[in-house]
Amino acid sequence: MNDEFFMRRALELARRGVGRVNPNPPVGAVVVKNGEILGEGWHERYGGPHAERIAIEKARGKDLRGATLYVTLEPCDHYGKTPPCTDLIIESGITRVVVAMEDPNPLSGNGIKKLRDHGIAVEVGVLREEAAKLCEIFITYVKYRRPFVALKFASTIDGKISDFRGNSKWITDHYRLKSHELRNKYMAIMVGANTVMTDDPLLTCRLEGGRSPRRVILDGRGKLAGGGWRVFSDDVDVYVFTASDAVYPDNVKVFRGEWDVDGVLAKLYEEGIDSVLVEGGASVLSQFLNVADVVHVFFSTRVLGKGLSAFENVEYSLDNAPRFRVERIEHVENEVYMELRPCSRE
Amino acid sequence: MNDEFFMRRALELARRGVGRVNPNPPVGAVVVKNGEILGEGWHERYGGPHAERIAIEKARGKDLRGATLYVTLEPCDHYGKTPPCTDLIIESGITRVVVAMEDPNPLSGNGIKKLRDHGIAVEVGVLREEAAKLCEIFITYVKYRRPFVALKFASTIDGKISDFRGNSKWITDHYRLKSHELRNKYMAIMVGANTVMTDDPLLTCRLEGGRSPRRVILDGRGKLAGGGWRVFSDDVDVYVFTASDAVYPDNVKVFRGEWDVDGVLAKLYEEGIDSVLVEGGASVLSQFLNVADVVHVFFSTRVLGKGLSAFENVEYSLDNAPRFRVERIEHVENEVYMELRPCSRE
Numbered sequence: 226m227n228d229e230f231f232m233r234r235a236l237e238l239a240r241r242g243v244g245r246v247n248p249n250p251p252v253g254a255v256v257v258k259n260g261e262i263l264g265e266g267w268h269e270r271y272g273g274p275h276a277e278r279i280a281i282e283k284a285r286g287k288d289l290r291g292a293t294l295y296v297t298l299e300p301c302d303h304y305g306k307t308p309p310c311t312d313l314i315i316e317s318g319i320t321r322v323v324v325a326m327e328d329p330n331p332l333s334g335n336g337i338k339k340l341r342d343h344g345i346a347v348e349v350g351v352l353r354e355e356a357a358k359l360c361e362i363f364i365t366y367v368k369y370r371r372p373f374v375a376l377k378f379a380s381t382i383d384g385k386i387s388d389f390r391g392n393s394k395w396i397t398d399h400y401r402l403k404s405h406e407l408r409n410k411y412m413a414i415m416v417g418a419n420t421v422m423t424d425d426p427l428l429t430c431r432l433e434g435g436r437s438p439r440r441v442i443l444d445g446r447g448k449l450a451g452g453g454w455r456v457f458s459d460d461v462d463v464y465v466f467t468a469s470d471a472v473y474p475d476n477v478k479v480f481r482g483e484w485d486v487d488g489v490l491a492k493l494y495e496e497g498i499d500s501v502l503v504e505g506g507a508s509v510l511s512q513f514l515n516v517a518d519v520v521h522v523f524f525s526t527r528v529l530g531k532g533l534s535a536f537e538n539v540e541y542s543l544d545n546a547p548r549f550r551v552e553r554i555e556h557v558e559n560e561v562y563m564e565l566r567p568c569s570r571e
Numbered sequence: 572m573n574d575e576f577f578m579r580r581a582l583e584l585a586r587r588g589v590g591r592v593n594p595n596p597p598v599g600a601v602v603v604k605n606g607e608i609l610g611e612g613w614h615e616r617y618g619g620p621h622a623e624r625i626a627i628e629k630a631r632g633k634d635l636r637g638a639t640l641y642v643t644l645e646p647c648d649h650y651g652k653t654p655p656c657t658d659l660i661i662e663s664g665i666t667r668v669v670v671a672m673e674d675p676n677p678l679s680g681n682g683i684k685k686l687r688d689h690g691i692a693v694e695v696g697v698l699r700e701e702a703a704k705l706c707e708i709f710i711t712y713v714k715y716r717r718p719f720v721a722l723k724f725a726s727t728i729d730g731k732i733s734d735f736r737g738n739s740k741w742i743t744d745h746y747r748l749k750s751h752e753l754r755n756k757y758m759a760i761m762v763g764a765n766t767v768m769t770d771d772p773l774l775t776c777r778l779e780g781g782r783s784p785r786r787v788i789l790d791g792r793g794k795l796a797g798g799g800w801r802v803f804s805d806d807v808d809v810y811v812f813t814a815s816d817a818v819y820p821d822n823v824k825v826f827r828g829e830w831d832v833d834g835v836l837a838k839l840y841e842e843g844i845d846s847v848l849v850e851g852g853a854s855v856l857s858q859f860l861n862v863a864d865v866v867h868v869f870f871s872t873r874v875l876g877k878g879l880s881a882f883e884n885v886e887y888s889l890d891n892a893p894r895f896r897v898e899r900i901e902h903v904e905n906e907v908y909m910e911l912r913p914c915s916r917e
Binding site for chain 2 (some may be wrong): 314380381382383384385388389390393394462511512520522526527528529530531532534535536538539540541542543547548549550551553554556558559561563565568
């Protein structure tokens with residue numbers, strides 16, 4: 226049993242926290258002695274105990290001298306919502322710590338040094354890539370001080386997101402499932418006023434045990450004034466960006482002014498939102514195309530002919546067209562799913 | 572060594588004839604005795620000897636009593652360009668024949684009966700599906716008395732086949748290779764007059780040893796009158812469909828009249844063309860969408876925003892949009908290739 230084996234287990238545990246800990250990163254930890262797992266844990270909810278703490282507490286009563294702690298992210302060394310994990314590790318008697326990646330937060334990141342100063346052997350970089358992928362939202366959030374931006378759209382093979390009548394309700398089972406997984410993963414979801422007026426969507430995550438994303442509605446002209454829409458009708462936080470004087474229901478947080486893409490993202494960062502899933506329509510997708518960290522595309526193998534394309538509001542010539550690389554491709558029955566990453570920012 | 576093993580070899584041989592024998596089907600044959608291959612062959616060129624004949628001649632001088640012939644298609648029993656294969660098989664002393672599929676041509680197909688009448692054991696259906704796939708062009712051609720129709724287009728992830736300036740020259744290596752494989756496979760290639768005027772394409776197959784498809788140009792209004800275009804400038808057969816009185820170069824076969832899709836296909840059938848690759852532009856693709864037997868799509872992972880879609884000349888609502896199933900999907904670097912088959916005609 227080598228380090229990768231246990232780190233893989235720690236990553237597996239970490240994944241259980243996806244969507245439940247934002248704007249914290251998902252983290253997993255495993256305590257091992259003589260090849261035996263004595264305790265394991267993951268960061269389960271925002272404000273709750275860290276993965277290391279849970280794993281060590283699970284091993285309580287056992288002699289941890291000679292034990293190794295595997296943790297997917299550098300342990301914290303500061304008082305946040307919880308006391309520092311470093312102190313706990315040092316007190317526990319653990320003699321070796323394997324860390325997948327350093328804390329990307331420029332404001333923290335003293336954990337490894339602190340452990341070493343206390344004579345603990347620390348190894349860094351085991352399954353680093355997997356860990357970084359799992360933490361990509363957190364990395365973007367703390368390094369670039371803006372939310373991670375995910376675009377999502379569903380289109381036919383001829384690139385149409387709705388037919389010539391504006392109809393776009395053609396969700397299939399596979400698409401629905403993936404779509405709700407994305408809503409669970411990202412902390413907020415963004416749509417334009419037109420999408421609200423056309424579909425009156427709920428924008429909730431309907432996965433069992435899923436968490437609905439906060440709502441960000443771009444309503445420059447105040448078309449949604451007065452409410453009555455389903456996005457305003459439950460207890461999920463709603464943020465509206467508008468240049469109008471429109472009055473919204475009391476539960477809506479309204480940001481007034483002339484907002485551009487960077488302004489919206491800066492404001493969401495201020496609000497502690499680490500990630501946003503831009504769902505549409507074409508006008509909003511077009512605006513956020515150039516800041517996308519990932520694009521999720523679902524292809525339905527139909528042809529619609531005339532209709533609306535996802536990015537109809539921008540125009541590129543072949544020389545300057547944004548390019549992407551295929552990070553993942555899945556094919557289930559008559560649906561194809563692609564996860565695309567921008568080439569320009571790599 | 573079982574029947575499937577040798578039939579697989581026969582299919583492998585048959586594939587070497589793809590693109591070289593139209594409007595005949597590609598066929599392969601293997602003669603086996605006591606588990607040893609005594610002769611093999613494939614139909615190499617239109618008008619040339621059949622696969623069975625070549626395989627049996629390769630085994631000349633050997634005692635074929637007790638031998639088995641594996642052949643991917645029912646042997647012919649009529650005088651065409653060559654004498655009937657059945658007679659040759661009967662004379663050879665071969666005692667068993669394994670056939671992948673019956674001859675789909677309603678005008679022939681007496682081979683199996685003839686062999687059995689002469690006391691030869693005949694088994695039918697080994698790897699039938701693979702054989703039928705390999706012969707799909709021939710099956711369509713003889714059963715439905717029209718060419719097999721393949722559509723092909725290359726689009727961005729937002730469904731654009733050209734940018735807002737009309738530019739569409741964004742061929743990549745992978746795309747180029749596949750594209751020329753298709754030109755080799757199908758007997759004719761079809762484009763509209765606008766494509767000729769915009770790109771002045773050659774429409775040749777540039778694979779080593781490849782065969783260029785005959786050209787079918789839809790030029791209803793006679794825009795290409797007088798010639799000067801590269802499609803008229805070499806020794807590949809060219810067919811032009813036009814409603815005009817336009818004069819074309821002497822080497823062009825001109826069909827005058829008001830042509831619709833069925834009329835064009837019927838005429839191509841009369842001309843002995845078993846398959847046509849419809850390459851564009853949007854107007855021609857739109858016209859032939861509903862008769863497509865297969866759609867080959869190449870996705871380049873770019874975004875163009877405003878621009879032309881492949882089927883911009885038709886409009887479907889979601890209820891009646893043509894649907895396809897994914898027969899094959901390949902992902903090479905930043906290109907995705909899909910082979911789609913219509914759902915409706917299955």
